[in-house]
Amino acid sequence: MLAATQYGNYGLWSPPMVSVHGDGVDSLITTLHWFMFLLFVPWAIFFVYCLVRFRRRAGHTASYTLPKAKISKYGEIAVVIFEVILLVGFSVPVWAEYRTRPPVREDRLEIRMVAQQFQWNIHYAGPDGRFGRTSAEFISDVNAIGLDESDPAAADDVQTINDFHLPVGKDIYVRLTSMDVVHSFSIPTMRVKQDVIPGMEIPVWFKIKEDATSENLRAEMTRAYPIGRVRWDRLRHHIATEDYKDRTGQVLLAKGGSLGGTFKAGAELIDKLRQAGVAEISMQPRHPLELVCAQLCGNSHFTMKAQLVTHTPEGFDEWIAEQSKEVTFDEDF
């Protein structure tokens, strides 16, 4: 079992963090907020002090001149120096890593991601490591990316919709294209965000920390929620880790089950659980990681997300092998 705080949980501050470069992003954000705090608090104290001390009252008059206040100059210079440090010391190096130094070809797992309204089409090269040819003329309901079946390289290719599988501890290199409008490839838990612009192919790369498999994360994110504070909105993507029964022994919420598909159903179930005397329920996210779209892409923009499943490298190879054995076009999705 992992330490409870290794990757964090969803809550008030940053979401869990499972990528290698993400530490740099987070430390910059943290440093910046300390910096902002240190600037703002003395500023605010000075402000409030002025408001009280220099209020208009009998016997107090404003002074026309003021001794030259050097403090403002020092303050400004300090701000400038700090900004330079943040820029040169934190932002530029991390960005260079994130944007300009792709992992070497031999070691990376290359994936093609074709965004469209409102789904993520994911194209794996399969065991042979080569992508089949794609062309708009082959696009159909079951072949969203237009893979040319006659191409030998396409034989073992795998395409999925909104089902994104990745290995941990391996360099991942995603080639992003869009079929229609501007989308944005965003994995909040990995501090990855990249606009997907039609007419361009843009790569993004990252590496998931060892151990950050979906299984481990799900275990880490398991929490017991007091029944009085359970809200369907809050826990609609969670599943129960054990069975919850009413007094007659009938299962109200089964292990692996969710609170229901709608607010109404959820509210009714929560009500029943409370009446059955359940004090708290233990729940965990069904899919701890998600890929979402960060650029407005139409009326169902908010539904454009993919479940992100992380495997051990071996587990991933197994998954790919199994997928590519099936018919090329996965009927499950």
Place this chain on the structure above:
Amino acid sequence: MSTVAIPHDIEPHPMTGMYNGKFGLWLFLASEVMLFGALFSTYVLLRVGAPAGTWPAHGSEILDIPKATFNTLVLIGSSVTMVLAWASLKMNDVAKGRLFLLITFLLAGTFLVVKYFEYRDKFHHHEVFVKEPVLVGGKEYMNVSGHLTEDSPALTRAPRRWAFSIPEYVLIVADGKYAAEGHGESGAEAGADHGHPEPIRIEGSNIHRLTDYGPWHSTFLATYFTLTGLHGLHIVGGMVVIFYLLVASPSMWNGRREKLINRVECTGLYWHFVDLVWIFLFPVFYLL
């Protein structure tokens, strides 16, 4: 007219050396520089980023240089008559001033008429993009441009779209202009050996896209029509003002003469700017 006397309405301000109207007009021209500047940037970016074969190597492949050269001279001429109109008024010769204004107006009209014929030609010129290569003069092409013969079925535009719905077949007399890369042949060469008066029949089933040379044809023509169209609107705007000055000048001359002279000067500034824009549009679209 309820007006408050505004300082420097007519006499120049000592700091700027300009009366209000002239200063305002220069500011307006500054914003116009940004407007056309943005559009020129658009042109450059789209051209440099254009996928291979979608941008003509030379404007003359599509556009009519003799007409445009004539138009350039017309516009330069109108600029000089404009400044002469102002100079004549300055020299207290209102009759000559009005004559020059009238010539400017007529030259501007000439420009627009020539432009009309240039535009019209584009809409009577078609290009067919095909799925399987067609033979033109013994060479294979993926697109053929030329004039549709009268025997071709009439074209209809699909609802709310400027694109044509694809007919049963087309009969096209290829003129070789702007035939982008076919199978191993470059468009420029094709232009050199045109002269195949025999119409070529292309079946609808083989047509990938059929278009005339309107703005929707390509990003080149899109920028061409947008920029020259916007420039044309500026010409029309200038003509309206010149017309007003022509009609109103006698009464203004009898009122405050400086006011009329200032108005002619401001109109002139605007008119020279319109000329200046054309001076850049001309080489950019036609000669490069």
Place this chain on the structure above:
Amino acid sequence: MSEAHAHDLPFWRKYVFSVDHKVIGIQYTITAMLFLFLGFSLVSIMRYQLAYPGRDIPVIGKLLGGSIVGQTETGYVLTGDGYNALGAMHGTIMIFLGVVPLAVGGFGNFVLPLQLGAPDMAFPKLNMASYWSFFAGGVVMLASFFVKGGAANSGWTSYPPLADIATTGQTMWLFGMVLLITSSLLGSINFIVTTVQVRAKGLSFFRFPFFVWAQLVTSFLLLLAFPPLEAAGVLQLMDRLADTSFFLPSGLVVSGEVQTQISGGGSPLLWQHLFWFLAHPEVYVLILPALGIVGEVIANNTRKPLWGYKSLVFATIFLGFMSFIVWAHHMFMTGMGQTLSTFFQATTMIISVPSVIILTCMIISLWGAAIRYTVPMLFALAFLPMFAIGGLTGLPLGLTTSDIQLHDTYYVIGHFHYVVAPGTLFALFAGVYYWFPKATGRKMSDFLGKLHFWPSFIFINGVFLPMFFIGMAGVLRRQFDQTEQLHGAAVQGLTVMASWSAWLLLISQLPFIFNFFWSIFRGQKVGANPWEATTLEWFAPSPPPHGNFATTPVVYCGPYEYSVPGQKSDFCPQNVALEA
């Protein structure tokens, strides 16, 4: 010419198609305030969907109907397109029809010529054309709600290709924008010429009140930044109406259909560049007039000169200039390389320096003051920390690395709303309370003013403070239902809190609305200079007649000669020579 002559004008020439800068200023103010209220109402509906996704909108849901609200089994619920339309139009209305017309069109028109000692704007008829062009733009925008498919729903940024393929509302949005841009251009030319050429004798540039400087720089921003957006608007109109492909690349597949009937070859990024070339300076168009107002109110109520007046002026000019070369920081996530991202991070850090200087000057001005806590001063003082929070939270967004996580999240929403809502809007309220006596000859009620201020101050923070946390949690903006995502569901409670604050904030505006109309007729009558201020506008009668000043003023001293030692009163008007 003469005053009597002006009074002979028929009603519609005097109050409707007026060329008097004061009437135009008031027209702008009232129209803009109506639009602000409308923009706020739109977002109040959105906030219901955000707080209670997919649930029946009580009371007004049924009334709205149409394309915005659809009937589902759970009742009247916002549609996805309706939500996007409200979002896009909230942004558009607030920025282009609310804040800019109020700050520039309203205050600029009313106050600027008065502060300059001018009888009117340099081009009164252009000024009228500017207002009516704005009005027409507003009407087009409003009408777009009623066309098929509803108003523009591709965000106020209107990114193509989405905007290229959107419904008719987008075309109307573009036409409306062209009208609004025309209005701004006419206005800004007028402001610059008036400031430079029509100012009173003796009013040299460094005797300008800070508000005049702010308006001057703002006008230059409008003049030079708007044309590229106009160009972009024309190009998008061509894309939509003439089937061109300026913003459409080759090989698009929309809804499974390959787009063979367009030429392709365009670039979606081109729009983003042209758009943000305007839209970043636009941020300063929103904030500079507000800073100008705050400067005036602070100097007047601290009873001492603004500290570092020259630094303030130079910082403002520098800010204006820099605002043109930071725009690509809105586009960090488009796949920018190292050189450009470093350049834009650097310019973004540089632009924070003048902002810091301005804020520092304002706060140091409080030192040694004798602060009068009038209602305008309360709003101006509240502006300072709010603007500071807005400015500081811009830092993580200006650095690419932290922007990876925060880009397009609620953190961004929180950041820029702190700048323009508790920031600019509070400054604008300060301006309304401050110059109301000049426009009407009556003061607004102090009690109602405070009743307006305190709840507004509390609830506006209640709306926007949680957004930093929501954004930190990774929740993206423009989400119809944030609970659709795991990280969004986790902070839904904060969203509910923000929504309730927003509704309470809406209610908190009632005292203001009442106060505004009540005071026009019943407010306490005051003289020409109720605040004992120094700048020229206070030496015209209240309300000023056509032509403004009885005698043309001549300026002898700087704008903020308060509490000058050895003078008999604690303020020395600009048009009176200091006693030796």
Place this chain on the structure above:
Amino acid sequence: MASSSEEVRKHLKTYYIVFGSLAVLTIVTVTVGFMHLPIAVAVAVAMLIACLKGSLVASFFMHLVSERGIIFWILALCVFFFLMLLLVPSLTFFEPDYSDFVDGVSGSGR
């Protein structure tokens, strides 16, 4: 700025000379346009001539030679912003080099 009618009279000759130069330059630029020079040279020559013509119009027809500095500064500001608007987008369009893919297959390359 020329104010009296005598001064204006002296300018008349300048206007005709400028007109003549503009006409000649137009012919030159068209001739050069048909010489099919290498693209870089062609752009340089065409833009040089256009700038020359433009400055003639601005300087003499629009009397910019005799205006005060303020207009120059405003126009210079415009030119600077225009260059930014040209340069920056071209950098975002062309700076990143993504030619690093395993195999060149792509659905919709640029």
